[in-house]
Structures are given as structure tokens and as C-alpha cells.
Amino acid sequence: MSEHASSPEITFAHAPAEGTGRIWKVFWLLSVVTIIELVLGFGLAKHWYGEPETSHTMILFVKGVICILSLAKAFYIVSVFMHLGDEIRNFIMTIVVPLLLFLWFIGAFLWDGNSWKNLRNTNAGSHPAKTEQHHQPAVDKDAKK
16 A cells, blocks of 8 residues: 555635736726727828818827827836836936937937928028029121021
8 A cells, every 4th residue: 555645736726916907997098098099090091081171280180199199108008017107206217318318319300301301402491592504505697608
């Protein structure tokens, strides 16, 4: 006979992780914001494919709203899923300030590139560059034919 006593297997029930409620709230918030962005984007696509009565100002407004909503989503992703919202303020500023400077550099380069594109064929933007004009040669009236 075996001298080993058989023992029942020890099992533990899996306890739900604490703090998942916050993750689910952010998940649903991000889902709603994404759906709003899609509705606005499809509204712009509708304008591009046939409804010309939408004003240019309204299109720029909708694009701005989409950008703001995208930044809000980025904030929530960084704050909750990357746990930056739980850090001390100095560490958050160490991450956020260079990020804002980087975004500012991108905007400045785009602005400068657009300016260069618009001014490249002009004389500093004040008036169009002069081009060489060709004249017909003078005809001698006394010349023999």
C-alpha cells in the first residue's frame, strides 16, 4: 500500500479585480466620444459628396470639434490606461510640457510651410515677381525688299 495520503485539490475562487469600474466608465466614455466623432465625420463626408449648401465656417467648426474630442480621448487614455493620472504633479508636467512643445513645433512648421508655399513665386508677398518680356525686333523701313 501507498503511504501517501490523498488530499483534495486546493482551489481558490477568482476574485474580481478592484478598480475595474473606473476602467469600464472610461471605456464607455471613449466609445461614446468615438461614435460622436464618427457621426460628425460622416456628416462632413456627406457634404463632400453632394450637399454644397454647408458653409466653409461650419466645416471648420466641425473639424475643430473633432480635434478637441480626439484630444479629450487622448487625455483619458493617458490618464487611466497609462496611469499618469495617479502620479505626482511634477512627473505629469515632465511628460506634458515637452508633449505640448512638440505639438506646438508641428503647428509652427505647418504654418511656416504653408506660408512658404504661398510666397515662393512672389517677391516677399508684396507683388508678383517680374518676368522677362519679349519684344518683336524693330523693322527697318528703308531696307530693300
